Amino acid sequence: MAFPNSSFQIGSIVVQPPLIMAPLHEITDQPFRRMIREVGGVGLTVSEMISSEALVRHARKAERMMASEGERPYAMQLAGSDPEHLAECAVMCETAGADMVDLNMGCPASNVTKGGAGSALLRDIRLAERCVTAMVKAVKIPVTVKMRAGWDASQAERETYRDFLKMFQHVGVQGLAIHPRTRAQQYEGHADWSLIARAVDAGMSFPIIGNGDVVEAADAQRMVQETGCQGVMIGRGALYNPFLFRQIMEPGLVVTAEMRIDITLRFFRLLLELLEEREALHKIKKIGAWFTKGIAGGAKFRQRLNERNDPHELIREIEALRDF
Ligand SMILES: Cc1cc2nc3c(=O)[nH]c(=O)nc-3n(C[C@H](O)[C@H](O)[C@H](O)COP(=O)(O)O)c2cc1C
Numbered sequence: 001m002a003f004p005n006s007s008f009q010i011g012s013i014v015v016q017p018p019l020i021m022a023p024l025h026e027i028t029d030q031p032f033r034r035m036i037r038e039v040g041g042v043g044l045t046v047s048e049m050i051s052s053e054a055l056v057r058h059a060r061k062a063e064r065m066m067a068s069e070g071e072r073p074y075a076m077q078l079a080g081s082d083p084e085h086l087a088e089c090a091v092m093c094e095t096a097g098a099d100m101v102d103l104n105m106g107c108p109a110s111n112v113t114k115g116g117a118g119s120a121l122l123r124d125i126r127l128a129e130r131c132v133t134a135m136v137k138a139v140k141i142p143v144t145v146k147m148r149a150g151w152d153a154s155q156a157e158r159e160t161y162r163d164f165l166k167m168f169q170h171v172g173v174q175g176l177a178i179h180p181r182t183r184a185q186q187y188e189g190h191a192d193w194s195l196i197a198r199a200v201d202a203g204m205s206f207p208i209i210g211n212g213d214v215v216e217a218a219d220a221q222r223m224v225q226e227t228g229c230q231g232v233m234i235g236r237g238a239l240y241n242p243f244l245f246r247q248i249m250e251p252g253l254v255v256t257a258e259m260r261i262d263i264t265l266r267f268f269r270l271l272l273e274l275l276e277e278r279e280a281l282h283k284i285k286k287i288g289a290w291f292t293k294g295i296a297g298g299a300k301f302r303q304r305l306n307e308r309n310d311p312h313e314l315i316r317e318i319e320a321l322r323d324f
Helices: 030-039 052-056 060-064 083-095 118-123 125-138 153-157 160-171 193-201 217-227 236-240 244-249 257-274 277-291 298-305 311-323
Strands: 008-010 013-015 019-021 044-051 074-079 100-105 143-150 176-182 208-211 231-234
Touching: 019 244, 030 044, 030 244, 030 257, 044 052, 052 060, 052 074, 052 083, 074 083, 083 100, 083 125, 100 118, 100 125, 118 125, 118 143, 118 160, 125 143, 125 160, 143 153, 143 160, 153 160, 153 176, 160 176, 160 193, 176 193, 176 231, 193 208, 193 217, 208 217, 217 231, 217 244, 231 236, 231 244, 236 244, 236 277, 257 277, 257 311, 277 298, 277 311, 298 311
Parallel strands: 019 044, 019 231, 044 074, 074 100, 100 143, 143 176, 176 208, 208 231
Antiparallel strands: 008 013
């Protein structure tokens, strides 16, 4: 079947539709993932990155990040650079019910890279190999990787990622998501999709998932046509428009203001149900600003966001937007 009615497998796990909600730190927590699943069109969700160093210390916040309920299939993503700790944490993810465990080789944030994790692993293929090997050996569930194009332009030009692909295949990685920007680029410029195409052409034993700059339904189609990737991963596009996955599956689906208000309310209620009230308020303020874009009265709501300290009051204000 042609995209988007196709599917692909990560080990024995079927991803259908072949659309993946990207991990977004401090955003794709359990309430967000549950909301995006309820909207529909998503074949796989991923936790926000969980620090293996925090997890081995049993830090409460890190342990809570593993929580999921009824999300199938669901991947947990680890960030770290200590092979033993990563192996230990992969087992914790497996025990907690993850269908697969992913290693972050893309995060550009200096607090992550200074410890050798995230995109810093792209500068040290031997350490990267030890990290994924330790994880693969520790668990029965599939181990996947999410990587950037390289540390900087010179690495991208030398196509260092090709060595990584071979190494991943050799050690038994079962899926790879590529965000084709370098670490030095951060989020500037464009994702170079030709690199995704070259990774597909390399004919690896595992599926290649394309990621970067899919903001409209047509972009997902174009990414698959131009690159041949088996799956499409979407981050920021789904934040601005939580209906994006459904629009890919149902071309022509028009998102009304009513639908946006309903999903915003549902999301805020999930935040209150699943998080402590203070944390829920923080997320309503942060994510509410994106969610209400394009809704009549949304700009006024956003202006008031920071003045409010009662999440229930904010919910009433969103409800009032129906009258605009
Ligand atoms: C706010 C934010 C948080 C992110 N957190 C993570 C993360 O925890 N793990 C990860 O692998 N990538 C993370 N990313 C990168 C995204 O998963 C994705 O690769 C990137 O945004 C490009 O895709 P997009 O253009 O669809 O957003 C993050 C990106 C943003 C903007």
